[in-house]
Structure formats: structure tokens, C-alpha cells
Amino acid sequence: MSLHFAALLRRHGLLVAFALFLALVAVQAEAFLTPSNVLDVLRQVSIIGMMALGVTFVVVAGRLDLSVGSMLTLLTVIVVDRTNAFGPGLAILVTLLAGLAAGAWNGLLVGVFRLNALIVTLAMLSFLQGLTLAYSGGSNVNVADGTTWFAAFGRGSLWGIPAPVVIFALSAAVLAFVLKRTRFGRAIFAVGGNETAATYSGIDARLVVFAAYCLSGLTTAIAAIIMGSRVMGAQNTIGQGYELTVLAGVILGGTSLLGGSGSIGRTVLGVAMLGFIQNGLLLMGYPYYVQWLVTWGIIILAVWIDLGAKRGRILA
């Protein structure tokens, strides 16, 4: 009982620290907590956030996905290029399928053939970079027709809320439900927590991991659609380094890299924290390198605090 209470307190400690940070920045930069800035930040993190949703499933299943950054690049190039070729509807379909296919490939190698996730997805990172260059011939692509409804995903809004935020929030809600309340979600936790035991319970761990990667490919495809629409174009470097930011967001939320624990809510919190930290530091006018230093400190501090809260949860 007391153990739970203490853990709860310390977990709130993380939130309190975050709230303190928000307050601190708000004092320094009055624009920080205005609704328009908050919406801005949410819109900015919605791409990273969208990807982090799928990656959370992968991480809870005890694996890693470092290929999402270059996957985002490729899929953004595809969605923009295909919009020009087929129009938005078909382009979006193609992109979703391509994302699914890329995720399925990762899932096949990691889930079914049980190869090391770090290396497989690193290889995929390199491979997709090459594929992007081969596909685009190295040049930027732009949406030719500026008036297409494709623009709605990145630039539109619904009841005053930016479309990316709406998409992200809806996806987060759906996926949070999937992870917490469905058979698939339960299987993800079981596989991440103890793959052997899951197998002995009749759960096909290979299929579950495969599905997690497919989901990660799918959320990355949605992120790419938002990205393509926000930018109305694509660049061959547009997703470069995003894999680490995504992972940082997931970890910051407190999802353990060892698998078997974590939640979508925490990932959303982690990603939002990253976004607000960056936005806050930018608003306070710190040079980018100071932002990096602060990010370093915050990642370590936040994970440390979180770990403290979880300690002793499971006997060693």
C-alpha cells in the first residue's frame, strides 16, 4: 500500500517538475502559455507524436524502431509526388500502404525471423535513405496544385483546432484504447514483459511483434501525410534524425526500453514535454546549443526521477 502511494507521489513528482518548468518559462515569456502558442506547439509535435504512437507499441513489445525517421522522409516524398500524379485520395492510400509495407518488412525480420531490432532498423534506415534518393533522384518535390484538399491535413483546422492536432489526438485516443483495452494491446504487454510466457499462453509473439512494426509504419505514414501537407512538399532530409527525437519522447514519457510497460498517455506527455521544452527555450531566446544542453539534462533528470518511482516494482 505505502509502496504504491510513494510511487504515485514520485510519479506526480515528474508532472510537478514539468508544471514548474512550464510556469518558469511562462514567467519569462508571457507568450508561452497563450492558447495560440499552446496550439502551435501541439501542432508542431503532432508529427513526432504521431510517429511516437506507433513506436510506443514497438517499445512496449520490447523492441526498437530506428528506421522511422528515414521512413518518414520516403513516405513524405511519396505522398507529395503521388499527389501530383494521382491526386490526394489515391496518394494517401499508396502512402499508407507503403508505410505498412515498410513496417511489415521490419516486422518480418525482427518478429518472424527474430533478428536484432537495433541492427535491423539501422539497416532499414540506411536502406530507406538510399531508396528515397533513388525515388526522388535527389530533387525536392512540391505539391503542384496549391489549392488541393490535401492541404487540409497539415494546414486546415477543425473548430479552431489545427488539423494535425485533431488527427494526433484522435489517433492517440484510439491507440491508447487499443493498447490498454484490447486483446492486441494485452498481447503487446505480454510479449514485451515475457515473450516465452506469452508463447506458452498461445500468443503468437512473432505475429504480435510483426503487427507492432506494421502499426509503427502506419503511424509514420500518417505523420508523413501531415508533414507533406504542412510543407506542401518534401525534401530528402526532412525526417533526418527524427528517429532519435521520437525515441527521446517515448523514453521521456517513461516507457521502459526493456519492454512490458508504458502507455500512450505517457508517450503523449513525453512528446509534449519535448515540444514545450524546445518551444520554451526558443521563446526565451536561448541559442540552439543551449537548448541541446538543456534537453540533455532534462532527459536524464526525467528518466531518473521516473526510474526512482518504478524501482522495486518487480523483484530482481
Next chain:
Amino acid sequence: QDAAPEWLGGALKKPLSETRIGITVLYPGSNAYQAKYAETAEAYTAELGLDATVMDPQGDPATQFNQIQDMSSQNMDAIVVWPTSQNALIPAIGGASRAGIPVITSNSPIGEGGRRYVAAHTGPDDCIQAEQSAEMLGEALGGSGEIVVVEGTPGYTVSILRKNCFLDRLADAYPDVTILESQPADWNRERAQTVMETFLTKYGDEIDGVYAFDDGMGLGVVSALKGAGKQPGDVKVVTCNQFGEGWDQMREGWMTGTNKQSPVDDAILAIQTAVKVANGIEVPETQKIDTPKVTPDNVDAFERPSW
């Protein structure tokens, strides 16, 4: 193909098909200009019938260093380098030059210390471009105002030149233009948009002008301006190096100034110079390609860039 092309101005020492030229281009994967440059280099060398290689060091000086070394050990007839770094490549270029292989730097020059190893330099001048941008922005603002700057990936030569030359020129010519803030967006259009959105939140209507290091980021800036409900011309956006989409935006009034730089001309000049040097034909130490200013007034006089 063995007849000497007209532009050569001399005789071929050996057939073009036996002339081996290595080209290493900063980071073609990263933007349209470089991609077009690399593409042109491939196409043009093929057209000439040269035995040529185009390489991509992905912006990493150490990799480019290796590439130059590898090309030297293959005894290329000439090497064209679009350097990733002003100084880091000097030892490699020195090595090539000692091995008797002429090196042409293209687009950006290398540092003073290495100039003596370089047979020739061709290309636009990033510094002049940045100065032009400072002039166009200062002028558009009528000599005073407050601006923000959206930088490329910090630490690379182009970024450094486009920053320092801009700042120097602005301070000289328009001391009343003040810089509110400067943040990098890594040549990334989406990040440029994010950075600009934050600037708008922070400074609101205080911002009179924006300088973005390239047109791609400039487009991100314009997206942010549109998102904030600005009208064309409310905020003066000046960039370097116009892209096709930037040309459209300029005609719509969103862009205030930039300059034209042709990757096609850039690549062709470098290759021609390399072929000349390989055949022992005298070339000027530096050959510049023009980077005329482009403003809404004269934009229609330029063709829409295809990159």
C-alpha cells in the same frame, strides 16, 4: 566524340572517353539545388563521353576526405570538389595535388591555406549572395526595421558564409536594421516553419523582415506567415538562391528578394574547367557564375527554375 569541343580552346591530350574525372558534391540528397547540380554533372559528363564519377559525401568532411584520397589513388585526370568544409579538406587536396592530380573547387572555395593546391575555382560566391540578400532586405525595409534570421545547419561552410557575410554587410549598409533573433532550421523546410511560428508567437508584429539562408527554408517561413494570417508583403522575406516554388511565391508577393543561381551553369562550368585543366589548358584562377538579384520587379524576366 574525339574532336575537341569548341569551348576547350586547345587540343585534347587524349580522347575524352579516356579522360577520367571525379566529382564529389557536398550533399546532393539534401536539397534541390545540389540534386540538380549532381544530376547535371552526371548528364553533362555522359554527353561529353567522359569517364566520370559523381560522389556524395553526405555533407561529412571526413567522408569527402576519403573520397578525394580514393580518387587520387585511382589517378584521376582531374578532381572536382564541392567542399563540405573550408579547411578540413586541405590536406587531402594537398595530397592530390602532390600526386600531380589537378583539383578544381566548385561552388564554395576552400580556405586560404589550401588555395595553392587548387588548380582553379568556379562557381557562385556564397558571400556575395549573402551580401546581396542583406542589401535587398535593407532596401525593402527602407533602411530600418526588425528582422529574424532562419539559419541552415550550423557549422557548415555555406551556413557560416551566408551568416557572417550577411551580418557584416547589414551592419555596414543598414545599421538601423536590428536582428531580433537568429535560430537554425537545418535547411529543413518543416523546421523553418516551426522556428518561424515560434518567432511569430514571440515577437508578433514586431517582425518586419526575415532572412532565410535558402529558398526552401524561406518557403517554410512563408507557410508560417500564411498560417499567422499575414498578407503578402507584410513581412519581407529574403533568401538566397531561388527555387521554382520560390519563384511562384515571389510572383504572388510573398518573397521580397533572392538571387538566381543556376546549378546547371555551376556544374557545367566546373566540368569544362576540369577538362581544360586535365588537358593542360590555361584557365583563370577563379571563374564566377553570376548570381543576379531577383526581386518582384524583375522576377518575370527570369525563367522559372526547374529545381
Next chain:
Amino acid sequence: MTTPILTVAGITKTFPGVRALSDVSFDVRPGEVHALVGENGAGKSTLMKVLAGLHQPDAGRIVHHGREVAIASPLDARTRGILLIHQELSLSPELSVAENIYLGAWPTNRFGILRKRAMREAAAAALEALGCDFGPDVRVGTLSIARQQMVEIARAQAFNANLVIFDEPTASLTEAERAQLFATVAQLRSQGVGIVYISHKMDEIFSITDRITVLRDGTVQGTVETAATDVDSITRMMIGRDLSSYFHRARADFGEETLGIEGLHVPGLVHGVDLSVRAGEVLGLYGLVGAGRSELVEAIFGIRRASAGRMRWRGREIPLPTPRQAVDLGLALVPESRKEQGLVLGLGGRDNITLPHLARFSTLGVMRPGAETRVFDRFRDELSIKTTGPDQPVGLLSGGNQQKFVLAKWLCAEPRLVILDEPTRGIDVGSKSAIHELIAGLAEQGLAVIVISSEMPEVLGVSHRILTMADRRITGSFTGDEMTEETLIGAVSAGPAALPSAAE
């Protein structure tokens, strides 16, 4: 009376939320084997970890060789001659035998460079003294469990230990290996070493120990001379009541065949096994560790892919199932290792119970938490599981309670056939008898049951029929009066590589 090697007095140790030891006192004399017994979670391992320097006590004194000491670390314990041989082996599989023997205390010269030759020779001597059949250079990962245990014991030899603690050493040993271990224990004892021996197996306790100390809920119930007591009184001290009858055999009331297997073959692991079990029947599967029993049932359950074999399920010929299909058919496999195969330690009891039956507790893929909680509550009450709630991670529970969750997980979906692989390994006598009762109950409800056990009395006590396995084949089938210790031993040790029968 000789002075004790070690005396502990008033040791108390609490973990967050648990008082594992309170005011524990006992002593170990040179040349004695001192048994430590108690229910699961009584605190035996914790007490030994305190002696081995892995835990620091909250209160109490430890007197070693007449001097009061504080045992700061495992290395400290070892340099004092106190050595713990863990319940779970504690070796580095990639390192050599010699390196493992001296792990943490490798001899080095002044510059920190290993004196490999010296280490090797000393290790070889220690192995020789114990009569081991492997050398100091072998990689430990390639050795069998029993040999790995010998490596740990060789540590005691090499460090001239004066107190050696065995924590459930025989859990995964064959009879022959067990006999070898007892010989080693006798050898150490004759050297004047004090030995603490933890086990749940009463026959072992009574055959090799000199004194017995009983722990219950972290307190000492008493220390008695082994010769002056018997199993029943020790059991009473452990669980606080009489254990009426030790084994329960179900009424023999068989129905139709539930499962039939023919010619099941798993390359290298199971060779041509035929087997049949009827509703209401308890089929014992006896064999020595390594005979292939686990592999056989894993193949039936679809965890291992069989290369050949036919399966009949309730009168119908069916293809060999995948684990998923097996569960859906109504097969249940309670695996031998609950921590690795049985439970997801980070999940709560409720989620563990329903894990194999997610479809049953969901509608259109969405879980129904209410239904899950109801099942959880039912089994918590039925099996009297000690847990704070449906979400308490099962990793926090003691071994016995974990095992009950594994059982609950497999019983909640009313299976037709339950396979139990070593269901009582590491389980105290009280819980053991509860599990035997449960097995009998299942059969009487008309389920078919297969029980794997390496404990002869257990198989004999609960089964209607016994199959013996040796060398990955079925070697015999026994019913009624044929089921005796002699016939079973004969059947599992038949063949050219007959093992010396264990001293029982």
C-alpha cells in the same frame, strides 16, 4: 560440543511491505549438515543471503569463529569462507570453469595482470578433489546443469570454505547427479565444513542432515536433531497444522479417450512417442531430468514443431496444433518454469490469468475488465492466493503464490486436458499437498490430466497410470500393482547407458 562456526542472533530483515525475517537465531557447527526448512516465502533464502553478504540485516548479530562480524559483501563472505550456492545458478556461461571458480577473486600480480596459470592449476586441483570429469578450460555454457553446480561447489573447495550453503540444490538434478552431490556434501562435511542445506524434499532432509531448523513467516519455530524427529512433526512445525494425507489419488472413473498421440517425433528431442489419455485419468510421466518429457509435452502443445506424428482429440483425427489452437481445443500446459514460461512478472494477477484466453474475455477484440476481475476474484478465493489486488505485479509474490496463478491461468477456461510439468518443484509440503488435491479434483471433474514429475513418490501417489521416459523415448507403461519404485527405476535406467540407481 564443538563451538559453532557461525551463530546468528536476532536477525531481522524487512523489505518494503514485507518482514522477511524477524529475530532469527540459529547456529551451524563444524562438520554438520544443518537443514533449513519452511514454507515458500518463509525467509530461508533471505536468511542465507544475509549470511552471504547479499543483504544487510536490519538488526541482529552474526558471530563467525567466535568473533562478531559484519558481512559487507559477497566477496567479504567468501574471503571469510562462507559460500552460497544459489537456487538459481550464478555463473558466467561465456567464461571458463577456472574463471568461474575464482569469479570476483581472480589472482593477479602487482600490475593487475591475471595469473592464469596459477588460477588454472588451482582450479584443476579443486575439480580433481571433487572428482569432476571436466577440466578448468571448458566454457561453462557448454556444461550440463549438474556440472555447472559442481563448478559452484568447486568454489567452496578452492576457497577452503568453512561454511557452505546449498539453496535447493537438487531441483534440476538427475538421480545420479543427486547421488554425486550427496557424496560431495559428505566429503565436505568430513573435512569439517559446516553445511546449511535448504530443501523442500523431506526424503533428502532426513537422509543427509544432522539438525533441522524450521522457519515460518520469518521466525524460527525451533531446531531439532534430525534423528530425534520425523516428517510429520517437521511438517507440523512448518505449516502449523497436521497434513492429513500426503497424496490424493482421484477416483478411477474414466471416460472416452481425450488425447491420443502416435509416432510423435521432434528431431533430436523426442523419438516416436505414442500416448493416450482418457477423461478422468491421471497419467504420470516419469523420467530423469533430461529424458525429454518437457519436450514431449511442448510438442503436443505446439511450442515445438514436430516433424512427424498424428493426433486424435476426443475421437477426431486433427493436425498437430499451434499453441493457440491447442489452447482453443482445451489443452492446458502448466510449464515447468513459472518465472520464465509461466508468468509475465510485470503484469498483475488478473492479466496473467486471462492471458491465454483473451478471446473469451473480449468482445470484438475489446477486453471486458469486469469479466476479468470476476475470474480473478473467483480464483483468488478458490486457491487462497495471497495478493493485494488484481493489478499487483505477480513478480512481487512468493513462489508458491506465483505457482497458484499459473494454475489459475490454465484452469479458468475449463480445459479438457491439463498437462502439469513439475507442478510442485520448489513448492513447500503444505502447498504441494494442496496441488495434489487439486489434481485429483480435476480428474474427478472428468478432465484428463498428465503429470510430469521427477519425484517418484509423487508420480506413484497421484497417477492412475505411469509412462516412463528415458533417452527421449517411452520405455514403459505401468498401471495398478505394476507401479512400484523398482519397476519405474528399471524402466528409466534401462538401455546401454544405464545409470547407477540412486541411493534412496
Next chain:
Amino acid sequence: MSVAETPRRAVAAGDWIMRNHIWVFLALTVAVFSFASPYFLTVNNLGNLLTQGAFIGILAVGMTLVILNGEIDLSVGATLALSCALAIGLQTSIGTWPAVIAALLAGAGLGLLNGLVVALSGMHSFVVTLGALIGIRGLVFVYTGENALMVEDFAYTEIAEVYLGPLSLTALVFFGLAAAFQWLLTNTRHGRETYAVGDNVAAAHDAGINVKRHKIVNFTICGTMAAVAGILLSMRLGTAEPNAGRIWELWTIIAVVLGGTRLSGGYGSLWMTVGGVLTLAVLRNGLRLLNTPNYVELMVMGGVLLLALALDRALLTREGAR
């Protein structure tokens, strides 16, 4: 015991190949490229190749120790950049060699910091060094003010221009360090305990091995190696680029894993790592010589990585036990 050893000798060769499959792979790639490009097997090219590979190689030496320990270090690229910058930037104020030493100390210090945070907090090193990867890069920019720093005296770049036959100083340092640390791994207590910790932490801890100390020491070594690579890079380039070493940490990890060292720790060697590093260098150099377009190179690298992983897995399953 000889009974147990005799059949072992018979399978020793097979066992050797299983444990050193990377060298077979390397021989294969060398053969392919020698056939495909006339420039590949020239002394000059091989010399270049070794020098080029040596930077990742030196990082990989440190990384191997950390991985054997069961940890990972994502910050080596950034540390390399910082040391590179310090080695050059400090020369004017404190002189060449003191600057080099300061750069080494900075690398060691950052490694120590990583090690301390990992050991004392119990966090996953992936997280800790992911943070450091971002933060240390920030330090580089703080120090360089985002400009590339250049040596005043180009004599500095000649320090590394020492050759032993085709072997440059950098390559020699790499091989020297690999050999030295291999010796350390097999012959010293720290080395063997590094394996013990990576193999089975619980066993190592229970045996009284100071797990934390070993992790701290190995992270410090890893940071120091990054500094060594950084210093050599500063000598090679004469310049400190603030972006030097970007994504090199990934190449380093790839080289180590390609060699066959197990990512979860406890198994591997520097001998394997050298094989992995050389294979990577040969592939990159060979593909360049063949004038493969960049995107093909990227795809081939991805493919080779998978191939090596699959090979490793295939051999592992054959080996059975683990």
C-alpha cells in the same frame, strides 16, 4: 578431462569459423572488389582504406568494451567532435601537446560522466548516452561558436603523416589500441570481469565484482578512445568541424555488431571488431571505387548488415546451446 577435449579439437576449425565468421566475410568482399576494380588491390588504396577505417575503428575499440559490458554508448561521435575542437582550439593558448592532452582528458571526462550516470542511476545506457549525444554536440557548438576551427600551424597536420610502409599513424594507432585492449581483455582482471559483468550481471555481482566500477571504467575508456579518434581526425583535417562525427556512433555500433560481438554483452572480442571495422571500410571504399551511386551504397550497406546478422543468427542456431 582429456576425454572431453579430444573431440573438441576436431571441431575446433568449425568452431573458429563460427566465432570469426566476419573474417571469412571480409576475405570474400576483398576477393570480390579485387576482381571488380583494378584500383582496389593497390598498396596506395589499401593504405588509404586502413586509414579511413581506423577512425571508426578506434571508436569501435572503446565501443566494444562498453558493449561487452552489456551497455551501449551513443555519444562517441559527439565526444569525438569535442575533442577534435579542443585539440585545435586550445593550441594557441596552451600549446600543441597540452591541447592534445586536454582533449584526451575531456573525452575521458565525458566518458566518466556517462559511466557515472549509468552506474549510479541504474538507467539504461541507451537513454543516458542518447541524452549525451544531443548535449555534447551542444558543448561543441558552445566551444566552437559554430565555426570550424583551424590550426594556426600546419605542422600539426604532419604529426599524423608518419607511415610504416602503407600504414599511417592513424591505422597504427588503431591496430595498436585494438591489440593492447585485446590483451587487456584476456589478461587482466578488469578485462575478464568486463566479460563476466556483461555475461551475467547477477552472477558477477554476487561474486563480489564491483559491477559499477567496471562500467564506469569502460565508459571512460570509450570516451578516451573517442578523444583519440578526435585528435587524430584533427591532425588529419587540420580543422575542427563542429559537425564532425555525426552518425558515426551508428557506424561504430554497426562495425562492432558486424564483427559478431553480442549486443547484450558478454561475448565478443576486439579481434572480431577489427574484422567488422575492416569489412565496413572495404565495403565503403570498394563501392566508391566501383562508382556506385550514393543511394546504391546506402542500400547495399543496409543489405550487408542484414546479411551479416542473418549469418550470425544461422551460425548461432547451428551452435545450438546459445
